[in-house]
Amino acid sequence: MRKDPFWDADLARYATKRPFLKEQSIWAIWIYRFGRRVDYRKNGVIKKLQTEVYWVLFRIVETLTTISIPKSALIGPGLRIWHFGGIFIHSNTIIGSNCTLRQGVTIGNRGEDQLAPVIGDNVDIGAYAQILGDIRIGNNCKIGAMSVVLQNVPDNATAVGIPAKILFK
Template structure:
């Protein structure tokens, strides 16, 4: 089931700023938990852009106006990291952005918890028309993936590198190709049997 805008954005708001940031930091420690890995993660462009988003998202949720300051900071973050995450987007805790740049997220996008995103990912509408994607929990979005239009990406999906996803993807599936074709993901036991 995809991340629903109304209920899960309220859940994100209830978690509070520090709980959400703590969830993002926990994802940085997945590799080995060392201090070096954590430091490298905290200084990465992905975390810097995400932290900036979290700060302005908190102000947005509280109804505290931050313009034009927010506009200037968001542009500086875009220029220095190549990542655009508007404060209006709804992103669950535990987001991990790997590598530098080319990431564009629509202001109306909804992304669940513990998702992973690589460089070049675009989450947007269809050329200014229609809705935008709703992405579930634990979704992996490979480098250059494009998720376009009013679609739902289920929990535990994998979106392949350079895939152009124009239709909804059921939970636990893989989407690859241009336009993306949905495939059932093989489990470890299925791979061992081959």
């Protein structure tokens, strides 16, 4: 099996040597990366079996950790989830590289037919933050804990509050 540079970058963000034993969030990230690899396989029996395995593992890990990262989301390398639990990512979300999520984060749409957010690189999202709608969070941003972000956030800015106000560094 080939090395997955995205998975290697994810693991590198976990300080512990054996994150599978100490960090439940890594289970959800691993299932997500596995599902993405399965999607790139050629159609056939193996892909079909692996897809079935993915869905079973996805539901088990989603139930145990309350982290939902569907394989259709596009997430760059180096995802780090601190303090697992209550994390939901919309299936059409795009997240850049080296992003950090904390417990209770929701990244999703605001209505049935609306698009999901696009998150840039090196974004740090605080606990229980909600990022909703067809918006873009720029590179190197910070989203404060419990913020509700409903508008674009430019590069290198911080968004805090309900609804979030944009602060510049």
